[in-house]
Amino acid sequence: MGYVPCVANVDMSVEESLLLLKFNVDKEAHIKLDEKKCEACKLKPCLYVCPVQNFKLEKGQLVFNWPGCLECGGCRIACEQLGMGAVRWSYPRGGFGVLFRYG
Ligand code: SF4
Numbered sequence: 001m002g003y004v005p006c007v008a009n010v011d012m013s014v015e016e017s018l019l020l021l022k023f024n025v026d027k028e029a030h031i032k033l034d035e036k037k038c039e040a041c042k043l044k045p046c047l048y049v050c051p052v053q054n055f056k057l058e059k060g061q062l063v064f065n066w067p068g069c070l071e072c073g074g075c076r077i078a079c080e081q082l083g084m085g086a087v088r089w090s091y092p093r094g095g096f097g098v099l100f101r102y103g
């Protein structure tokens with residue numbers, strides 16, 4: 001079995017790496033939340049795990065935005081393990097979402 005070598009550019013910051021990404025944002029959210037469960041959720045781990053801070057609290061209410069989503073699945077796992085299981089997660093439809101470029 002052959003392996004593709006993984007070459008990390010250690011001189012690049014996370015912010016610089018994120019600038020290499022392109023997004024084709026779908027109008028329809030690929031991640032959906034059960035608002036009632038979110039209201040009842042005390043810990044709200046989604047606020048801390050999302051690497052691009054797509055979850056925010058505004059006037060005490062959880063607000064979710066999907067543009068910029070890296071499709072890492074962290075919010076789903078955190079919500080299942082420490083939240084209320086409110087995240088219905090799927091990849092974006094074909095042709096939409098993040099495009100990882102290497103350079
Ligand atoms: S962790 Fe889940 S249930 Fe809690 S606020 Fe976030 S999305 Fe909602």
Ligand code: SF4
Nearest residue numbers: 050069070072073075
């Ligand atoms: S999949 Fe990852 S990047 Fe996308 S909203 Fe969830 S935690 Fe954030």
